[in-house]
Amino acid sequence: MRSLKEITETFRGRVWLPGDTDFDQVRRPWNLAVDQPVAAVAEAADPDDVAALVRYAAGAGMSITAQPSGHGASGRTDGVIVLRTGRLDSILVDPQTRRARIGAGVPSGRLQTAAARHRLTGLPGSSPVVSVAGVALGGGLSWFGRRHGWVADNVTAFDIVDARGRHRHVTPTGDADLFWALRGGGGDFALVTAVELQLHQAPALYGGRVLWPAAHAPAVLDAYRRITATAPGELTVWLDLLHFPGADPMVAVDVTHLGPEDEARDLLAPLDGLPAPLTDSRRMMPLDELGGITAEPTVPSPGASRGELLTTLDDTVAAALLAEPIAPLLSMQIRHLGGAFSRPSDSPHGPLTEPYALYLFGIPSDPSAAAAVDAKQRALVASLPVSGRKPYTFLNPSETAADAFTPAVLDRLRGIKKRHDPDGVFRSNFPVRI
Template sequence: MDMAFAAAAQIDLHLLAELREQTHGNIIVPGDAEYDRARMAWNLTVDQYPEVIVVAQSAADVAAAVRFARASHLDVAIQSTGHGVARPANDAVLIITSNLKEICVDADSRTAWIEAGLKWGEVLKETQAVGLAPLLGSSPEVGVVGYTLGGGMGWLARKYGLATDSVRYFEVVTAEGKLVRASATENSDLFWGLRGGGGNFGVVTGMEIQLYPVTEVYGGTLIYPGETAKAALQHFREWIKTAPEELTSSIEIMNFPPLPELPEFMRGRTVVMVNACYSGPVEQGPAYIQPWLDWMQPIVNGFHPMPFLEVGTISNDPVDPSPGISTGMWLADLSDEAIDIIVNHAVSVNGSSPIVKTEIRHAGGAISRVDAQASAYSHRDETLIMQCVSITPTAEAVEASHRFVGAFKAALAAHLTNGVYINFLDGEDAREQTRNAYSAGHFARLRMLKAKYDPDNLFSHSFDIPPMQEDDIDL
């Protein structure tokens, strides 16, 4: 232990020694050889300098780390993969959960106990082995807990709902450093808040989730030239009007860089991609895609019956760490006027747009059939969620993207609900817009819950839910 580090960080060496004794996990501090690797997030725009990093091996390690942070007057930041960092772990104890990998699938009850360090692809593999599916999102690389705490909208969302609605219970280390269970019958208020409220109330060490009998789907992507963007969005608007709940779909405008490894029709060009997953009987799937083929022959038709194990190929999200920022908003309508504004900002003409991907996903279905009061997740009745992603390798690129997206949102304001889906927001955007992810009533309830479970805001590196104060008059 470097004495200069301890002095600078005001870390109590006795507390740190105690932490090392109490945990089996790796404790890493600035100056250690592993520090720079350990502080990295999947999203390379995140540059964070935690005071102490605890790579937990067990729930007991997590509890010890939380108690250490409390005693050291430091905040706690939580990371599994680093796909969704809202506030970098500066001046904090960063608890890394990625080694918590236990999984126990019960085929009879169609449930699985999954620990917090698992990625969805790992859970998918184990559950498909017994013919069952979890409600993962577009990328198998995303962590199970971060995704679920924000909602969790994947390719089975319209049929089976949000991942958060399929949690049976969580095990959570609270701000007091105690491991508790949160379910419909135990700490039910905490259970309510965790389902949508993010990492604000404790460190989830694992959860039991419901699984579904899905092993094969009809899925894939159609690719059309960028010039069709306006007409394709209009067609999408009409197509989804009659979509059954078994069909979850999205439309993307993608601006590809001029990379030599890309096929010619993508290289340096804009394309429109129509993605979908039909989870009813696979032989019925082609009939739902046919309206697109009748509308216009695509450059590529990638639809086929696919093992659900391959569901990640529908979106083909990047696997390797990359620098990017994402923002998202619920659309109030997809009128011709809204489409014109979207196309003008999403289609890059000679580099006019820094946005690489603008995707509109069709929600609704089972998501909206859950009682609005059942959990903190709000905006269940909205059906069109738009997400914009920019690749931002430099601070200038981050700035340019913020400016451009700000102007985009302003132009589109009349066609937005003002609500956001918190999982599609990164960094400061996630914190600044936290309130817009919830109904006013749910946000007030979350703040009260925060005052009960984390009054000192120890877990302040997630979405911004300040503990309710007695003299708060705005709510």
Template sequence: MTGKLTAAVRGQVLLPGDAAFDDARQPWNRAVDQPVDAVVEAADADDVAALVRYARAEGLTITTQPNGHGASGHTGGTILLRTGRLDTIEIDPAAGRARVGAGVASGRLQAAAAEHGLTGLPGSSPVVSVTGVALGGGLSWFGRAHGWVSDRVTAFDIVDAEGTSQHVTGGDLFWALRGGGGDYAIVTAVELALAPAPQLFGGRVLWTGEHAAVVLEAYREITATAPDELTVWFDLLHFPGGAPVVAIDATHLGGEAEARDLLAPLDRLPQPLSDSRRVMTVAELGGITGEPTDPSPGLSRGELLTTLDDTVAATLLAEPIAPLISVQLRHLGGAFAQPSDSPHGPLTEPHALSLFGVPFDPATAGAVADRQAALAAALPVSGRKPYTFLGPAESVADAFTPEVVTRLRNIKQNHDPYGVFRSNFPVRA
């Protein structure tokens, strides 16, 4: 492979035995083992097309990751394509549109859009790629107001399984890429509609863990009548070596006075340890939860809750969350529950649940997984989850209905019959 592959592309090629190979093949989540036969950092979109033509001719498979988020480890025998150098951003303020390369991180788009009083649909982390989020559907701070990230996509620039570049704005391939993963083509750029964001208020309020029950009750009170412009998350946190704490994270697409009125139940709670809520720009959203911006190991499990009644609240608080580091509830509803012509369709469950721990050693990894499974079994989960919530042991069948899985497999067969592409969660059985 060495000589042919190096001659086929202009970008950097790394193979087993090269000094930088092991670092280059790593996913963002260091708890996931990611075996690959080679790593290619494409120079540009034309280089991506050249790589696909090479792989097609040689009967090889490509798995694509800008920076490794969402990795499942299903990469054995593949060429890992890094698209980080496809990093252009174009903003059309008059049209309220953006075109971003496949390597553009959410925080960079937010910074560019903020200059024009506009916003994308960012999640909690500023370092995930916009394209990766859109391919997985995408949950956002502003999803209650504007729906899935994928609902805002207006076009994809792709390289198909023959190595031909295309601009896709409709049809079955467009439908599949808007939330069905990246198993059908390599996306080199995405165009999406931005949203107006003339005002934003947000931040985190933190209390000691003994106040978890009253903070959760305040979360339930606020979310029961929250307008779509308000998003509130509830967090149980227990970092190693520290005491348990509880937090409310919130954003409001509107003015400070209105936001504080909507969040008034928080002001009736005990004195917090800290309160970072303030007027901010959409470029500052990544600082609310303070998620790590460097690769690290972790074990995540995501679920969707069908209700958050007294029994559910009591179950969440019945025992300490350790060995988990965080248990998070995200309020959904609003535009998420509206019709969506995407593989997942409307997200009708009212709350998303995220369970996270760090596998410091094999024993801890097992304990984290057991605690996650026990909590999920004790709570009213819907049995499906967003694509971006999938863990290494799960599949597209955990995200989509059987009918949608069949449709996605047919699209895969029609557009990539020889299996040139393999996404983090392949649609084929």
């Protein structure tokens, strides 16, 4: 086997090898609860660095997994080279065509800031520090997905390095199969160095969080169900049951509306009949301040998540969700889907016909806490009508690509993998071939 030190001969970025003083730190993913054993870590300076690394890996019979920061890490990296793409951070916005070309390491918040200067928006999720390319490769749920669909549906081209170390520009007409796979099938097929995507006009944005004591959860959930029953695509509402360490349980409603405040308040009128909230941060807001709504951590931390798709949110489901306290979980989030999510999508996941997504999160601070969080997640899911599939970006380390895709789609993805990367140079967080 070739020496790992050979990587540095043609690689201008930084390389960390086992034995380096900070190797154990840089190999870790964003989720510190995931153990990530790797052979090396390489931070690319530019796309040519990516190509050089691919050629090395192919010649050495090794695999590469790309991670700007490792938000979706699964730990399936034994013997793998982790490629950090954070320095591929260019952003070019064309306000005339409403398109952006961004490097693979660009986080959502930076794209929002660049697009907002032109009163445009990308499709950001709840966290501003997750890479846009990583989200797109997994399909991508966004605050504005009810209006504009999957993040992947809005990608118009990819710049990649293929398994032979060649730079390529992938479009729907240039390589339809590969383009289809990259729009939501994960990172198993190529290393993406840049993404071109459609931006959208956003002349106004209203958003924020309303927070109550958990005692009001039944009334808040009832209002939430009434709002989401008739919500237009411009309105997105999430409900959160929260129990943070050292604090009393709470219930929150998170809102974004692509439109003026008076219109949003009319659509959210059922909230006005509820008891006075603890806080209400709703306001007209800049497009690049979306990350403040849920205030998710912006530094690495441990977590244990489970995502599902709910087929209904009727009275029986509402009762099951509120039957017991959520502890030891920190949060139980319900996201309203529908709208453009349910329309035809030429992507591996296809349309989201389920009306709601469920996301359960806890902190596995020690083995006992991890077991308790897992048991609570399993018990909750067992009591609910879930569809049995889930978005790729919701997968946790105990799951596989088969939990996201139908057998027919998985077969097609495996065929594309075989044609484009027969030797397994690339390994995604959740490989299509086990």
